Amino acid sequence: xxxxxxxxxxxxxxxxxIAAVAGPMLPGGTRHVLRERAEPPLDLHDYASxxxxxxxxxxxRTEDTLFTxxxxxxxxxxxxxxxxxxxxIVFNVERDSAAFVRAGDRIDGADAGRxxxxxVSVGEYAGVWLPGVGDWREIEFxxxxxxxxxxxxxxxxxxxxxxxxxxxxxxxxFRMTGDLVTSxxxxxxxxxxxxxxxxxAPSLVPEIVGETAEDLAGDGxxxxxxxxxxxxxxxxxxSDGRDGKSRAGHTAERxxxxxxxxxxxxxxxxxxxxxxxxxxxxxxxxxVVLGFYPEDPAVTSGAWEVRGGDAHVWVEVDFGQHGWVTFxxxxxxxxxxxxxxxxxxxxxxPQVPPPPLPPPHDGEEDPMVNSTDRAxxxxxxxxxxxxxxxxxxxxxxxxxxxxxxFLLIAYxxxxxxxxxxxxxxxxxxxxxxxxxxxxxxxxxxxRPPANGTRVEEAKALAxxxxxxxxxxxxxxxxxxxxxxxxxxxEAVDQTWQRTADLTAQxxxxxxxxxxxxxxxxxxxxxxxxxxxxSKPELPRPAQTQAAT
Numbered sequence: 370x371x372x373x374x375x376x377x378x379x380x381x382x383x384x385x386x387i388a389a390v391a392g393p394m395l396p397g398g399t400r401h402v403l404r405e406r407a408e409p410p411l412d413l414h415d416y417a418s419x420x421x422x423x424x425x426x427x428x429x430r431t432e433d434t435l436f437t438x439x440x441x442x443x444x445x446x447x448x449x450x451x452x453x454x455x456x457x458i459v460f461n462v463e464r465d466s467a468a469f470v471r472a473g474d475r476i477d478g479a480d481a482g483r484x485x486x487x488x489v490s491v492g493e494y495a496g497v498w499l500p501g502v503g504d505w506r507e508i509e510f511x512x513x514x515x516x517x518x519x520x521x522x523x524x525x526x527x528x529x530x531x532x533x534x535x536x537x538x539x540x541x542x543f544r545m546t547g548d549l550v551t552s553x554x555x556x557x558x559x560x561x562x563x564x565x566x567x568x569x570a571p572s573l574v575p576e577i578v579g580e581t582a583e584d585l586a587g588d589g590x591x592x593x594x595x596x597x598x599x600x601x602x603x604x605x606x607x608s609d610g611r612d613g614k615s616r617a618g619h620t621a622e623r624x625x626x627x628x629x630x631x632x633x634x635x636x637x638x639x640x641x642x643x644x645x646x647x648x649x650x651x652x653x654x655x656x657v658v659l660g661f662y663p664e665d666p667a668v669t670s671g672a673w674e675v676r677g678g679d680a681h682v683w684v685e686v687d688f689g690q691h692g693w694v695t696f697x698x699x700x701x702x703x704x705x706x707x708x709x710x711x712x713x714x715x716x717x718x719p720q721v722p723p724p725p726l727p728p729p730h731d732g733e734e735d736p737m738v739n740s741t742d743r744a745x746x747x748x749x750x751x752x753x754x755x756x757x758x759x760x761x762x763x764x765x766x767x768x769x770x771x772x773x774x775f776l777l778i779a780y781x782x783x784x785x786x787x788x789x790x791x792x793x794x795x796x797x798x799x800x801x802x803x804x805x806x807x808x809x810x811x812x813x814x815x816r817p818p819a820n821g822t823r824v825e826e827a828k829a830l831a832x833x834x835x836x837x838x839x840x841x842x843x844x845x846x847x848x849x850x851x852x853x854x855x856x857x858x859e860a861v862d863q864t865w866q867r868t869a870d871l872t873a874q875x876x877x878x879x880x881x882x883x884x885x886x887x888x889x890x891x892x893x894x895x896x897x898x899x900x901x902x903s904k905p906e907l908p909r910p911a912q913t914q915a916a917t
Contacts, residue, residue: 457573503547605633
């Protein structure tokens with residue numbers, strides 16, 4: 370039994386010696402790692418919701434040409450992205466429901482309409498989402514980045530949406546062929562029902578959405594209720610924010626504020642999201658579509674220059690065998706709110722008879738006595754005025770002295786938040802949004818363990834705030850901070866909006882007195898929560914920076 374052991378030891382010694390001698394003489398080479406060649410799967414959370422660009426296009430880039438389209442039939446709409454899930458912050462594309470799969474230059478599908486070919490020339494647009502019409506059948510990239518765009522092409526049959534991870538930008542061109550199905554006339558939907566709602570359930574939807582939906586829809590058939598809801602929303606007012614009467618965004622707070630205001634005011638983004646959420650609350654499968662169409666349909670004949678002002682957002686509801694039916698709940702752009710208050714008609718002055726003449730004096734007036742009386746009266750009036758001013762000044766001074774500490778605390782916390790929000794690196798800005806949330810928890814008496822990760826802090830605070838989605842938010846921020854690339858500014862903006870909403874919910878979880886104590890607390894300034902959880906700046910290859 371000893372012989373095999375000795376033989377094994379001799380063999381190991383010989384192999385080690387040969388490796389030590391021959392290793393340095395072997396030619397050097399590049400170390401290949403499989404993960405460097407394997408392409409990671411598509412993750413739609415890497416891309417900001419395309420509808421967040423709507424107001425930027427509509428207001429800031431109204432006259433900029435985003436695309437030039439040739440071949441679009443008159444009256445049809447150019448689609449960019451279909452959004453079917455709501456998380457309380459944005460309407461976005463749900464990966465599971467959209468079922469995006471790798472696609473080649475030909476996309477299989479049973480033709481149900483007519484084939485339409487579009488020639489697309491990209492202008493001032495830059496992004497991963499590709500404009501098209503109908504269900505995609507073929508695509509041919511012909512621009513300078515055609516190879517990379519074709520290799521990273523994804524398509525979704527359920528939403529008729531396509532994207533390329535390589536993205537398109539100014540100078541890129543491609544030709545797409547779509548299977549365009551004619552829209553169903555609403556008169557044919559009199560007795561039709563919607564398909565079963567298999568879309569992802571929206572989250573954090575305000576209660577006022579469902580309550581208002583019942584009031585607006587009323588009774589009747591499905592198409593009657595949806596049409597009535599569309600008409601009621603179109604009776605609102607249009608504002609794209611240039612008049613300062615409508616905020617951008619479509620968060621749960623924004624929609625709730627819009628519905629609770631005395632007057633409906635907003636643009637396509639708010640109205641389309643509102644109707645989609647209302648329809649979902651009634652059990653109808655509704656989604657939001659971002660695309661383009663001109664005010665004059667005849668403009669699309671020939672080469673149509675798609676400008677930022679042509680951007681629109683609308684709603685689609687699935688009527689099963691009848692397909693997706695389009696609804697436009699946004700008021701016309703000329704229905705703008707007015708601030709002028711009509712003046713009442715002038716009233717005639719009452720006819721009052723003149724006062725009677727004073728009786729004549731028997732003797733002459735003493736001018737010295739009258740002037741003295743007037744001077745004494747004037748001094749009394751001034752003394753009274755100065756006394757009132759002294760009282761007002763004293764009250765204002767006391768109030769200012771009492772409010773000064775609170776103003777300083779508010780300024781210090783606001784300054785800290787601004788510094789974190791405007792961090793030079795987007796990853797540090799994303800990390801700062803979580804720090805703001807944790808500092809609020811500390812000021813309200815719930816301090817997480819020191820030196821913990823974001824996930825550990827979220828789990829520690831879950832007991833005090835079980836209704837907040839802290840764990841999911843912590844993981845999203847970790848993905849942005851520790852990811853291979855710096856997160857885009859749009860994604861960081863969404864993260865700050867999400868943590869701001871969570872912070873507001875965290876405060877509301879406490880009684881008013883404790884909220885006031887938390888506002889006055891300075892514990893978060895010396896909490897000493899441990900090491901910094903941000904990624905150090907590393908040099909990046911030029912190709913990676915370009916991709917970012």
